[in-house]
Amino acid sequence: MKASADRAPFDRAAFDRTVRERLERSGRRYTGGRRSVVEALVESGHPLSISDIEKLRPGLPRSSAYRHLVELQQAGIVRRLSAEDEFSRYELAEDLTEHHHHLVCVSCGRVVDVTPPKSFEIAVTEVLDELATSEGFTVQGHRLDLLGRCASCS
């Protein structure tokens, strides 16, 4: 049940290559600004709000940060998720990290990653795919968030 039990060590060079490839495939360069945003996400290891990113990258203008986040989403490198508060959070795309879910603190909005066992995911996926297709939906993925209070807000 430990999140990192059998995770491969993080290969920075391979990661960089993938990011560059995806950007170039969408007609973009892997520039300093974009790298700055991506690395902030890698370093923190948590979904970040725009103000988190501003704190981690004080030099980067707000408009550039937002623009990069949009571009990175379009290139399939970043995805946006929504907490209980009004602020969007951004994290690395699912296939660049381990598949995981979120603990969302309803009090402070903090989001923490957790990884359930593989067998759990398989069971979930089976049941849900069936439900969705019966409604005419084509499933691309799922998100499973636990809402509650984090240790410091309890």
Added chain:
Amino acid sequence: MKASADRAPFDRAAFDRTVRERLERSGRRYTGGRRSVVEALVESGHPLSISDIEKLRPGLPRSSAYRHLVELQQAGIVRRLSAEDEFSRYELAEDLTEHHHHLVCVSCGRVVDVTPPKSFEIAVTEVLDELATSEGFTVQGHRLDLLGRCASCS
């Protein structure tokens, strides 16, 4: 697997009583404006965005609608959820309806309810509670959304 297989018929009077009680417990009256919002949610049976509510209740001013939604949330009658787009959706609180999850269309933002079998929920809850408590979280509930494309956006 059918969503409504063993659901009790909707008892409007009992529902109204509960809503009134919860409002009064939070020091509020069950007035026309609040009723209007609650009934829009009941009638549609789906999570609604603010513009959905405006369409269903053309006379109701925007500021009143928002105010009522906040009050109804505080009274535990409504909860806010977030789709993939920038618009919040509002639905009746979990315990006023059947426990359910969402199919979220990543293209048009539409949200549809689905209800997995009870056994599924139990299995999910067990695994997740364990994960959360190991991180110091106190779990209050979970949300499980399927992301994909609805029939009309495929």
Added chain:
DNA sequence: ATAGTACTGAGACTGAGTCTCATTATAGTA
């Protein structure tokens, strides 16, 4: 070098959501 194109920062702009305030409705009391 030069041209064409992508990238960037600065700041104006948009619009969902909030707040304020003056007015209106309601409940309670006599």
Added chain:
DNA sequence: TACTATAATGAGACTCAGTCTCAGTACTAT
């Protein structure tokens, strides 16, 4: 029925996360 205190409401100003525009800068290729 009149009176008072309190809650509810509509109108519109305001806030601020997120988007858009534009002029200037950096790449890339030839």
